[in-house]
Amino acid sequence: MFQFKHKHKRETMNPDEPALDVHRLAAGYPGDAHAIHDISFTVQAAERVAIIGPNGAGKSTLFKAIVGLLPFTMGHISIYGVDCRHSHSYVGYVPQHEAVDWSFPLSVYDVVMMGRTRHIGWFGWAGQQDHARVNSLLEELNLSHLANRQIGELSGGQKRRVFIARALAQDTRVLLMDEPFTGVDTVAEQDIVATLDVLAEKGISILLATHDMQKAAQDFDKVMLLRKELLAFGKPEQVMTPDILTKAYGGSLRVFNQGQETVMIVDEHGSGD
Amino acid sequence: MAEFLNFFLEPLNYTFIQRGMMALILVGGVSAVIGCFVVVRGMAFFGDALAHTILPGVALSYTFSGGNVGSNLFIGGLGAGIVSALIIAFLTRRDRLKEDTAIAIVFVTMFALGIAIISTRGSYSVDLTHILFGSINGISQDDLVVMAVLAFVVLLVLTLLYKEFVIISFDLSLAYALKLPVELLRITLLILIAVIIVASLQAVGISLMLALLITPAATARLLVNRLKTMIVIAAVIGILSGIAGFYISYYMNIPSGASIVLTMSSIFAVVFIFRSLLRSRPVNDNMMVTEN
Numbered sequence: 037m038f039q040f041k042h043k044h045k046r047e048t049m050n051p052d053e054p055a056l057d058v059h060r061l062a063a064g065y066p067g068d069a070h071a072i073h074d075i076s077f078t079v080q081a082a083e084r085v086a087i088i089g090p091n092g093a094g095k096s097t098l099f100k101a102i103v104g105l106l107p108f109t110m111g112h113i114s115i116y117g118v119d120c121r122h123s124h125s126y127v128g129y130v131p132q133h134e135a136v137d138w139s140f141p142l143s144v145y146d147v148v149m150m151g152r153t154r155h156i157g158w159f160g161w162a163g164q165q166d167h168a169r170v171n172s173l174l175e176e177l178n179l180s181h182l183a184n185r186q187i188g189e190l191s192g193g194q195k196r197r198v199f200i201a202r203a204l205a206q207d208t209r210v211l212l213m214d215e216p217f218t219g220v221d222t223v224a225e226q227d228i229v230a231t232l233d234v235l236a237e238k239g240i241s242i243l244l245a246t247h248d249m250q251k252a253a254q255d256f257d258k259v260m261l262l263r264k265e266l267l268a269f270g271k272p273e274q275v276m277t278p279d280i281l282t283k284a285y286g287g288s289l290r291v292f293n294q295g296q297e298t299v300m301i302v303d304e305h306g307s308g309d
Numbered sequence: 310m311a312e313f314l315n316f317f318l319e320p321l322n323y324t325f326i327q328r329g330m331m332a333l334i335l336v337g338g339v340s341a342v343i344g345c346f347v348v349v350r351g352m353a354f355f356g357d358a359l360a361h362t363i364l365p366g367v368a369l370s371y372t373f374s375g376g377n378v379g380s381n382l383f384i385g386g387l388g389a390g391i392v393s394a395l396i397i398a399f400l401t402r403r404d405r406l407k408e409d410t411a412i413a414i415v416f417v418t419m420f421a422l423g424i425a426i427i428s429t430r431g432s433y434s435v436d437l438t439h440i441l442f443g444s445i446n447g448i449s450q451d452d453l454v455v456m457a458v459l460a461f462v463v464l465l466v467l468t469l470l471y472k473e474f475v476i477i478s479f480d481l482s483l484a485y486a487l488k489l490p491v492e493l494l495r496i497t498l499l500i501l502i503a504v505i506i507v508a509s510l511q512a513v514g515i516s517l518m519l520a521l522l523i524t525p526a527a528t529a530r531l532l533v534n535r536l537k538t539m540i541v542i543a544a545v546i547g548i549l550s551g552i553a554g555f556y557i558s559y560y561m562n563i564p565s566g567a568s569i570v571l572t573m574s575s576i577f578a579v580v581f582i583f584r585s586l587l588r589s590r591p592v593n594d595n596m597m598v599t600e601n
Contacts, residue, residue, distance in 0.1 A: 104485040129482050140349060140479050141536045150476055153487055159469040186534035202483075 049116030049126070049209070054078040055241040056102075056210045061111035063101035069109050071097045075266050076111075079210070079243065079258075082236045086252035086272075087245045089262035089284055090302075095245040096132070098262065099212045102243075103129045115210055125154050128203025130196060130213040138188035144198050145183040148173060151205025173201045177231065193224030200231055204238075211235060213244040217251060229255050249276065249302065276300075320559045328453050329445040329512075333551035333569060335453075336509035336521060339460040341529075341547030343467065343505050344522035345540045346498060348530060350478045353523050354409055355397070358416035359499075360506045360518035362393035364423025367440055367510065372430055382440075383455055383507055390503030393419055398496050443514035445558070445565040452511060459508040463501050474498055475536065513566035524573040525550065528580050546576055 056079040064071030072094035079085055087095050100106035102113055102120070104127070113120035115127065128151075152166040162170075174180045177197045182190060187198060196216045203211050216228050232255070235242055243260075246252055252259050252272065259275040261268040263284045268275045275281075278291045278300060285302050292299040320326050347356045366389025367382050374381045393415050400411035427436050439447075467474070477484045477494050484491050506518050513521060529543035554569030561568070 100482070103482055104488065105482050125487050127486055129486055131480070131482055135482075137479065141530060141534050141539050142475070142479060143535055146475075146535065147479075150472070150480070150483060153472055153476060153483075153489075156472070158473075161472070206487075 049118055051081075051116065053114070053117030055081045055083065055116060056243070057112075057114045057117075058102070059112040059114075061098075061101060061108055061113060063097055063106050063108035063111075065097075065106070071264070072101070072262070073110075073265055075262075077260065077266060077269050079241045081209075081241055082239045083258060084232060084236065084242045084256045085244070085258045085260055086256040087243060087260045087262055088247070088249065088252050089267075090288070093263040093284065095262055096214055099129065099214055099243070099245065102210075102212060103127050105129075125206060126209045128200075128206055128208030128211040130199040130203065130211070130216060132214045133192070133195070133216075133219055135214075136187075136195075138195070140187065142187055143184050144179055144187060144190070145170060145174070147187055147198055148179075148201045148205050151202040151208075154206070170201075170205055173204050176234070177201045177204075191224060192220035193227035196220075196224070196228050197231055200235070204235075204240075208240060210241045210243070213242065215245050215247070217246050217248050225251075247302075249300065252276070317556070320556070325446055325448070326559070328448050328450065329565065330552070330555045332445060332448050332453055332456060332512045333555050333565060334548050335456055335460055335551075336505075336512045337525075337547035337549075337551030337554070337569060338544045339463060339547075340505050340509055340518075340521035341525035341543040342540050343463060343502055344524075344526035344547075345529065345536065345543050346474060346478060347502065347522045348526040349536065352502075353519065355412050355499075356502060356506075356522045357519040358397075358412045359390060359393060359503055360515050361416055362419035363387075363390040363503070363507060363510070364420050364440065364515060365389050365426055366392075366423075367515075368423045368426035371436060371440065372426060382510060383459070386507040386510055387504060389419065389423075390507055391500055394499035394503050395496065398492070398499060402492070439514075440510070441514050441516045442564050443510065443512050443517075443566045445512055448511055456508045456511075459504050463504050463508075466497070466501060470494065470497065513569060517566045517570045520570040520573055521547065524570070524577050528573070528577045531577075531580050531584050546573070550576065 058078070059076050061075040062070050062073040075098065087098070089095055097106065101108040104120070118126070120127070148170045149162055149166065152162060152169065156162055156166060171180070174183055177200060179194065179197055179201060182194060187195065190198065196213075200211070217225055220228070229251075232242060232244075244256070253276050254272075256272065258270060259268075259272045260266065261275055261280060261284050267283050268280045278289070278298065281300060281302075282289050288302055290301045292301070321330070344356075347353060363386040366385035366387070368385070370381045370385030396415050397408075397411050400406045400415070401408045424437070427440070430436060473489055473494050476487070476489065477491055477498075481491065484494075502522070505522075509518055509521055525543040525546040526539070528546055529539045532542055533539050550569050550572040553572045554565060557563065557568040557572065558565040
């Protein structure tokens with residue numbers, strides 16, 4: 037039986053290299069070629085990074101460049117030392133909720149199986165191995181009982197988990213999540229945070245774009261502050277200071293001192309970027 | 310009983326009518342299969358436009374063959390269809406032009422060109438009627454073979470590239486992350502649609518082609534929630550409509566294109582009403598379900 041693998045160099049990843057290395061990246065759209073520019077940072081294995089920044093700061097643009105959806109104009113991205121120009125398949129992407137056509141006639145099982153595309157290869161259909169892998173991932177993410185549900189019939193938390201399962205089926209090493217906390221209830225939020233723990237145990241690095249400052253401070257190892265360029269990147273307590281946040285949010289940041297605690301409120305009207 | 314059987318068998322006494330029926334079954338089934346992709350991708354307008362853009366190619370073949378509606382039309386039609394699909398794909402690359410705008414411009418230009426070519430012949434209105442509404446009685450053995458080969462090729466490519474076509478239709482970000490040749494796959498899908506349109510040309514004609522792509526697929530979508538089952542059900546509806554449309558055409562003496570389309574629309578209407586009455590299982594409203 038012939039096997040046609042998708043054409044790509046599956047160079048071996050070097051575990052000593054950083055999980056994700058972004059160097060002097062610039063990317064954008066026609067008309068705004070440098071929507072984000074001069075972005076350099078590294079993420080280690082199993083590290084969780086929250087990306088914050090005002091609307092239009094380029095959070096989605098950064099993700100699209102890393103995932104290969106947007107050709108980047110300058111710079112270099114590598115994953116465990118492998119150049120991203122041919123290793124995007126190590127990157128998993130959970131798109132913003134509204135970027136997905138939830139009425140598409142696909143079941144949970146079908147969507148997770150999509151992650152196996154490269155393993156199956158050209159002209160092929162899923163084999164026993166692929167079915168076994170999908171079933172075990174569904175089990176692991178507590179989705180087995182929903183396997184045959186159409187994807188639009190799921191709750192917010194379940195929908196995110198389906199895309200996470202798909203990324204795992206893809207053998208993702210770095211997972212990008214675009215505003216998974218937007219538009220879900222607290223139960224689903226807890227659900228997503230719990231799933232992040234599962235991912236960390238597997239050594240998967242996570243970059244998660246969010247508007248939720250409190251979550252960024254509580255549940256993540258590092259916080260990245262973005263506004264066209266990288267304004268700050270470090271531990272939450274280093275980044276989330278009034279001085280630094282003001283650089284990104286300007287006048288829409290309000291700071292109150294309540295005894296020992298500093299309360300910061302970002303007053304931002306408008307839709308996501 | 311004998312009379313009942315006779316109702317179905319009588320028309321089949323003539324080989325040219327047998328061929329017509331086989332042609333309707335073939336195009337009904339295969340158009341429905343590819344139509345599922347047209348429906349889930351929201352390309353109904355593209356399908357209609359593409360059917361019309363093949364007119365100049367068909368008109369050229371027709372004029373050169375001295376007013377013959379036969380397998381010669383396939384070559385011209387296919388050429389014009391593929392050229393149109395490529396022009397549309399080119400115009401819409403990287404969002405240079407909104408897709409519906411690009412489609413509309415190519416659509417009307419090609420259609421006007423086709424009318425101009427046909428008008429150079431004396432029998433203008435008869436010729437145009439054949440091409441617009443099909444002429445099922447003129448299908449030769451060779452035509453049927455060509456149609457079957459085209460249908461087979463389309464089904465084969467669709468089977469081989471099924472998972473890739475689903476990914477580029479559902480989630481481009483995954484397609485890019487997996488480094489699939491997105492543009493090439495998209496053009497391949499457009500060409501497959503063009504091939505099916507050309508294969509169906511004689512049976513239903515240009516103007517009603519859209520129904521064969523859209524109606525069975527839309528009906529199937531109302532019934533099921535999974536693309537694979539949707540494709541199977543759409544194919545069954547397409548084939549049944551082909552058979553029913555054939556007998557209606559024979560006994561009521563109306564053009565086969567009209568009868569097959571009216572059959573499909575009737576099935577759609579019945580299913581739609583039936584589903585509206587049985588709202589117990591919503592197909593899809595992004596409804597929330599209780600967490601686990």
